[in-house]
Each structure stands twice: as structure tokens, then as C-alpha cells.
Amino acid sequence: MFLYTIRLLEFITKTGIYSFEERLNPKDAVIVFYDNKEYVGEILYCLGEVEDPSFGSLKRILRRASLEEESKARTRGLKKKEIFYIVKERIKAHELPMKLIQVDFADNPERVVCFFVAEGRIDFRELVKDLAHRLMNRVELRQIGVRDEIKIVKGIGPCGKIACCCEFLEDFSPISVKIAKEQGLILNPTKISGLCGRLMCCLRFESDFYSEVIKKFPEIGSKVKTKMGDGEVVGINAIKSTVIVEFKNGWQKEVSLEDIINGAEDRTRTDTDVSPLDPESSASTNSATSAQPQSYYNSPPKIVKEE
Secondary structure (H helix, E strand, C coil): CEEEEEEECCCCCCEEEEEECCCCCCCCEEEEEECCEEEEEEEEEEEEECCCHHHHHCEEEEEECCHHHHHHHHHHHHHHHHHHHHHHHHHHHCCCCCEEEEEEECCCCCEEEEEEECCCCCCCHHHHHHHHHHHCCEEEEEECCHHHHHHHHCCECCCCCECHHHHCCCCCCCCCHHHHHHCCCCCCHHHHECCCCCECHHHHCCHHHHHHHHHHCCCCCCEEEECCEEEEEEEEECCCCEEEEEECCCCEEEEEHHHEEECCCCCCCCHHHCCCCCCCCHHHHCCCCCCCCCCCCCCCCCCECCC
């Protein structure tokens, strides 16, 4: 069984992961079931072949599109390209502060849907009348967000791979700065923002893990007892399950969470519990395309690893 990322031709911002027994190629036209109705979709990527039965619950491709359906799709593609430049020219003529992203058709070829982005609300009533007269079609303008823009135009993320929203994400989940704090990331917009300028969608992927694991750690600034003596927690490493403890003589040591004699157990943490690296610190001079989790939530002046 093969997995594919498919874009619905009618709803250009709607993509999903579907399974099919046969090997298909990008740009192949297929029929899929969406929202209780059959739609023509286009293969964007093949995600690979899987044998795990748990993938059987994914949505399935019903069949290949017929030659007639594929021919109509190809004709619509050429027409869309022609209409795109016409709409773009009319937007410029009307001097509207909007950026045309894509032109598409619904199932009804008499309806043209234009997707655009703009900073605020745009009064495009005169533009719609102009386009309807020139194209002799019903014209619909839809304003989309910056995330949908990247999903349509596609791009390469800071990690060097195709942006997640372009390849497999179906919906956008809300992402807050708290999620970045819990993962110990530098709160520098250039390091935690995606192509759209918003917080990267991939921050959500491991948020459940960090939210659960971080409850087992003592608070930053709390007093703890270890086998080496009493100290204060100045940093944590959720991945390695270690705590950075500063002793009274100023010496800091990386201690395993299991070696903490007393500390908080399975509690609910607050936003003040995490102390991320200062965005203006020397660590923030790293490459702007780097968004790797930091080893510690604050940068200790000296680390001595246990022999």
C-alpha cells in the first residue's frame, strides 16, 4: 500500500494523505471522497510504501480519473494560467493593495475562484464586476492567510526539507510561544518562525511529549538535595532527563533526574517554570535557519559531566 499527498482541484488549499494499492506518479488525476462527495484530486507527492496495518484507517483513493476527466483537468490548467495574468493585470489597474496567489476552478467551469492575500479588508466589488465582464464567468475572490499562501506556492523550510504544510499537513493547529518555551528554544523570531513568518508548525509535533515530561522536573530556582549535597536547579534537559544543579561553591554539575533525592513529582508547571536562553545571548548568534532544541533552558557558565 502506498501513501500519497493529494490536493483537491476545487479547494486548492485542501490537501490530505490518502492510501492506494497501486503506484501513482505526481500530477496523476484521481478521484477521492471528501466531505461526503467525490472530487477530482491531483497527486502531489508519494510518501512511500507501507505495510503497517494501522495505516489502513487512512482515507483511500477511490480510483484513477478517466481520460476525459484528465483531459478536462489539463485544459483547465492552461486556462487558469491565462486567467491568472488577466486578473493580476486588472488588480494593478484598480490599484488594489492585494497579492494574487492562485486562480482555480470549482466543479462548475463557469466559476473562477481567485485566491489573494492582503494586510486588511479589501473592497474589491468593482474588480469583481470588471473581471466578470472580461472573463464572461462568475468570479469569486477569496482572501487567505499567510499560512495558506505558503501551502499553495510551496517552499523549503529552515530544516532544508519541503515545508510541512505543503507536504502532509491538512489543517493548521494553534501554536503559542509557550510551546517553544517548553522545548527550550531560543525565543528569537528568526529561529522559530517558518516561511510564513508565523511560529513553525513542527513545534507542535513534540509539544505533547515536552508537556508531559517537564512535569517530572523540579522548578527552575528550587532547592534540591543530591548525593553530592544541596544545590539549586538552574537548568534542565528534558531529552536526557538531567538537571543542572548549582552548589553553594558556585560549581555546576549535570545530575540525572533519578539522583535527585527530593524534588517535585508529577506536578503541573507554569510558564515561569521554564527559563529559556536569552535571545540576545551569544547563543542567538547561530544561524537563523537553526531551530534545534538547546541542551539547557539557561546557559550555565561551567558544566562538569559526571565521569
